[in-house]
Amino acid sequence: MSDTFSLDDLEVSMMASMDALKRELSGLRTGRASTHLLDPIQVMVYGARMPLNQVATVSVPEPRLISVQVWDKSNVSAVEKAIRESSLGLNPVIDGAVLRLPIPALTAERRQELVKVAHKYAEQSRVAVRNVRREGMDLLKKLEKSGDMSEDEQHKNSSKVQELTDKYVKEIDNLLATKETEIQTV
Incomplete structure (x- = not known):
């Protein structure tokens, strides 16, 4: 100072x-889906750690579902791995280049x-x-x-x-x- x-x-x-x-x-989960829930997640892509929102579009199509549209199909597994390894307790369902994350009830x-x-x-x-x-x-x-x-x-x-x-x-x-x-x- x-x-x-x-x-x-x-x-x-x-x-x-x-x-x-x-x-x-x-970032605290409340039982409702929020795009901010995934903000802390870092994905290992292109040889570096990047925030999830720099490799995919995150949206909330339903109150209890988060949708992650990965831009480069080759990064889908890396994004899935990062989400599974986070402490959020979410299990992504892969559908092509889209990962669906159902939000379980608390x-x-x-x-x-x-x-x-x-x-x-x-x-x-x-x-x-x-x-x-x-x-x-x-x-x-x-x-x-x-x-x-x-x-x-x-x-x-x-x-x-x-x-x-x-x-x-x-x-x-x-x-x-x-x-x-x-x-x-x-």
Whole structure:
């Protein structure tokens, strides 16, 4: 962090941890098909690891089915292997250059596991936001100590940093509550 205080920089950092949480939560399976479910999958093709969406078109033709249209037929088996080896528990059905991924219904036990994972992601995000707050507060104290900022300014900016932190922690809690409801809905 630089030696100048900027509330905007802190907000950008906090927003980045929110965006990371949104990506993590979108990958959690809720019993409904979503194209984002396959985002983390990397396929070994052409001698390199590539994201699935760079070798195929992913779509959701039905609420409980994901369709993966592989562009190059020679990559179908590599895509199937990558999906089977992922921790998603999906079993692709090959139909030419198309892989159909039926989404099994979630058991109550699996729903509880997913809720725990969602809570873990949210806590990691809260910690990241608090770390940004700590860095900002440390910088404010340093600036006050060096005489670059008055005590009043330091207190005023500290309050703003805390308000920003509270705002993002609340947003994280709202995202978690929404995802938890989504997971628990049968």
